Amino acid sequence: MPQINYLPTVEDAYGPLSDAQLDILRQQVLSEGGDIASIQSRFNYAWGLIKSHDPENQRLGVKLLTDIYKESPMRRRESLYYLTIGCYKLGEYSMAKRYADALYLHEPENSQAQAVKAMVEKKIQTESVKGIALLGVGIAALATAAGFVLRQRKR
Amino acid sequence: MSGGSSGEQFVQLGKTLSTTASVVFGSQSMEDTILSYSSPYKKILHDTITTSGGKSSLMKLERTGRKFMPFGRRNTAFQDLFHATSGKSYFRNGFSDTRTSFQVLSYLSDDMLADVPGIDAVSMNTKLLKEGSEKSRKRKGANVHKRGPSLFQGFEASLPVINQTLHNHKKGIQGRDIKKTTGAENAEHEPRGDVVSEDEEGVYDESGYSEEFTLPKGVNPDQINNSYSLKTLRNSVQLITDNLDMLEIQKKLAASEIRELDVKMERLKVMRDLVFQRVAKVEQNELFLEKTLMAVRDRIDMIEEYNLDKEAEAEDDSYVKIDSSTVNAEASASLSPLPDGTPGSGDTIVQGELPSASIHESRIPKMYKQLNHLHTNEKKAQQHELRRTRKTYPTLQQYYEPGTNITSFPLAHEESITCLDFNMPFGTLCSAGKLDPTIKIWNLSKNTHVGSITGHLATVSCMQMDQYNTLITGGRDALLKMWDIKRAIDGDSAPEDVCIYTFDSHVDEITALSFDDDHLVSGSQDRTIRQWDLNNGKCVQTLDISFASGGNLSRSIYSSTILNPDEPPIIGALQCYDAALATGTKDGVVRLWDLRSGRVVRTLDGHSDAITSLEFDSLHLVTGSLDKSIRIWDLRTGALADAFAYDHSVTSLQFDLNKIVAANREGTVKIYDRKEKKHWFCGGDEHTENNVEYVRYKDGYLVEGRANGDINAWAI
Numbered sequence: 069m070p071q072i073n074y075l076p077t078v079e080d081a082y083g084p085l086s087d088a089q090l091d092i093l094r095q096q097v098l099s100e101g102g103d104i105a106s107i108q109s110r111f112n113y114a115w116g117l118i119k120s121h122d123p124e125n126q127r128l129g130v131k132l133l134t135d136i137y138k139e140s141p142m143r144r145r146e147s148l149y150y151l152t153i154g155c156y157k158l159g160e161y162s163m164a165k166r167y168a169d170a171l172y173l174h175e176p177e178n179s180q181a182q183a184v185k186a187m188v189e190k191k192i193q194t195e196s197v198k199g200i201a202l203l204g205v206g207i208a209a210l211a212t213a214a215g216f217v218l219r220q221r222k223r
Numbered sequence: 224m225s226g227g228s229s230g231e232q233f234v235q236l237g238k239t240l241s242t243t244a245s246v247v248f249g250s251q252s253m254e255d256t257i258l259s260y261s262s263p264y265k266k267i268l269h270d271t272i273t274t275s276g277g278k279s280s281l282m283k284l285e286r287t288g289r290k291f292m293p294f295g296r297r298n299t300a301f302q303d304l305f306h307a308t309s310g311k312s313y314f315r316n317g318f319s320d321t322r323t324s325f326q327v328l329s330y331l332s333d334d335m336l337a338d339v340p341g342i343d344a345v346s347m348n349t350k351l352l353k354e355g356s357e358k359s360r361k362r363k364g365a366n367v368h369k370r371g372p373s374l375f376q377g378f379e380a381s382l383p384v385i386n387q388t389l390h391n392h393k394k395g396i397q398g399r400d401i402k403k404t405t406g407a408e409n410a411e412h413e414p415r416g417d418v419v420s421e422d423e424e425g426v427y428d429e430s431g432y433s434e435e436f437t438l439p440k441g442v443n444p445d446q447i448n449n450s451y452s453l454k455t456l457r458n459s460v461q462l463i464t465d466n467l468d469m470l471e472i473q474k475k476l477a478a479s480e481i482r483e484l485d486v487k488m489e490r491l492k493v494m495r496d497l498v499f500q501r502v503a504k505v506e507q508n509e510l511f512l513e514k515t516l517m518a519v520r521d522r523i524d525m526i527e528e529y530n531l532d533k534e535a536e537a538e539d540d541s542y543v544k545i546d547s548s549t550v551n552a553e554a555s556a557s558l559s560p561l562p563d564g565t566p567g568s569g570d571t572i573v574q575g576e577l578p579s580a581s582i583h584e585s586r587i588p589k590m591y592k593q594l595n596h597l598h599t600n601e602k603k604a605q606q607h608e609l610r611r612t613r614k615t616y617p618t619l620q621q622y623y624e625p626g627t628n629i630t631s632f633p634l635a636h637e638e639s640i641t642c643l644d645f646n647m648p649f650g651t652l653c654s655a656g657k658l659d660p661t662i663k664i665w666n667l668s669k670n671t672h673v674g675s676i677t678g679h680l681a682t683v684s685c686m687q688m689d690q691y692n693t694l695i696t697g698g699r700d701a702l703l704k705m706w707d708i709k710r711a712i713d714g715d716s717a718p719e720d721v722c723i724y725t726f727d728s729h730v731d732e733i734t735a736l737s738f739d740d741d742h743l744v745s746g747s748q749d750r751t752i753r754q755w756d757l758n759n760g761k762c763v764q765t766l767d768i769s770f771a772s773g774g775n776l777s778r779s780i781y782s783s784t785i786l787n788p789d790e791p792p793i794i795g796a797l798q799c800y801d802a803a804l805a806t807g808t809k810d811g812v813v814r815l816w817d818l819r820s821g822r823v824v825r826t827l828d829g830h831s832d833a834i835t836s837l838e839f840d841s842l843h844l845v846t847g848s849l850d851k852s853i854r855i856w857d858l859r860t861g862a863l864a865d866a867f868a869y870d871h872s873v874t875s876l877q878f879d880l881n882k883i884v885a886a887n888r889e890g891t892v893k894i895y896d897r898k899e900k901k902h903w904f905c906g907g908d909e910h911t912e913n914n915v916e917y918v919r920y921k922d923g924y925l926v927e928g929r930a931n932g933d934i935n936a937w938a939i
Contacts, residue, residue, distance in 0.1 A: 075375055115374075127322070143374065147374075
């Protein structure tokens, strides 16, 4: 069994739990009174949700994390990190960037904060490159089509 | 070279694009947020804007507006963890798609993002850094110990527990299946060096280890004992150490959870204290207003009685006019001094309004002052009794921890307390002690001695108070006296005014008395029970109990208690209600009388010694006796419903639906919880010499008097 790191890596957010495990985590939260359950129980459920494949579940997970963030000032640093990863996995890169920036602002020296920020930025970059490429292709296609039409007219 | 520069340019382009993209994304999410943050109305607006259908927006608004109606029933517009089985159902609502509502619900404002406490910023910094660098190293205990484990660590540590429960749950049914999934799961994020659990039974040991705990997988006790391979053993050491570390984290987690709960409890306790103070304050205010109300009504009574009403021109013979004018006077008098909503004419409303009022209705005293004006007509009497109904009733004692000392009057009397009574919780208490004819009056809410009553010639041996200011006492001087406590407290009236009436017919010590609305019943050492009419002060009936004497009763007739102070009184206790009277006598027999015929209708045998205390309600009769037992009788059948005994003779008791409270000459008050069938005791040291002699109990408020003259009040 390996050591448990202080903070998860991005890979930790993948690899879903079984439904039964998730249900236990949920029941734990409910048995402690839903929104007034202890921070740890709610985090467990949230992280379990984030690990799942279903984006809807991941969203609920992120929502719970924001609740934790709001409620527990002492956990905010950590929570920012989890939030970044959660949003990253969910594909909400703009939100992930916000959290990553906030985290970096408070922890400029931290390697993990830097890493996660870099990761998010890289992702956004590639996404936008993809978007640009797509846009380029679209323009090209349009241009070709237009040219084709024009040529047709000329003749 | 050209390739490099083009690559650089590409990166540059990408960067600018990424920033613009993030701005676009950000603005989009912001827009969502702004449009539909927290307000359902804005959600509708947002809905209308984003999904621009063919219908007019007005219609849409109407449609969505209707959705507001079944809020409670359909749960469409708010999120609830309890009902949401998955993320989808959690975010689903009538107004926007799940992604939007997710973004709305999990939006953190910039202020909040910026507000990250920096108290332990340094330690956190180093820790996060250290964690990064320590990833390669084996030991990580140090920083975990410095501060609690992170939430993620908590999660990882609780996973094995979950798996264990799952495993235990479904072991019989489909254990194999679950095992596989969880095993695979574990292997995925906690990769192990070995194969996952080749043999489950191998983990459970045969060599005396506890069944409950298991060794980490891959560690086999047999293998440890028999192996000569250092590598295997070292591996085992590593596995076990890791497991220990994990357990340590679990422990820390539990500890931090306990701390969290402690903080919560502390906070709740503070809140409770504050609210408690509020209740106390309000009740003090209520008491004050009630007192004022009472004074106003007394004044009205006086004006009515002597026809001093200025507005009334009519003479005595026209009752109608007087009535209407008194109503006016009442209304004006009660409205002017009490501006904050204590309607004086609301007497009739009070009855239906307050649930507690019904309790007091049964005990409305008609006799107040009626001895002075005996010719009150029916209508006036009715008005009177309504006016005497209290509007509010103290409840603060319920919010004390059971067994809490509310107040104490140390050495209230120089000798042992013989009797005491109080009108209501936090109201007025009257007490009497041995060898002291003075009755002392105490204010239970201010914890002060407010007055004394003199008039008896010998020790006061029994007394009863009603809900208001009437006290009737009986003493060794064979006199029964009726007092107005309020006059005694005010102190400006002459001592002879305080005593409203003296009932003087008995020829020996009064040992027990009881009164209700119209009648007073007293029992004396002269072997008679007398019934008095409270409206005119006449003795209506005399019951001779020497005919009923059996056994030791006849012998004790001539042994006066003056010669033998420890001799129990012939009539130890009695209580009347309407035409019913119950007496407990020295022969240990409880008799139920019909006061209309003056005959015994039923006798309850069982006690083997003198009865000292007795009380009944509509269902049960409870008696306490020198034979150390308390018996609870069913009044309908006359059979014994319950009985229990203490170590010493019961001298005093009182009960309500919840509890039986008894004094038995020990250091504590004995309490029997009738609902939970539980015995407990309250108040002070069990082994003190200072025994409890007398108790009175009303609505969870208990007052006891002790052998050295102390008086204490407790919440139970």
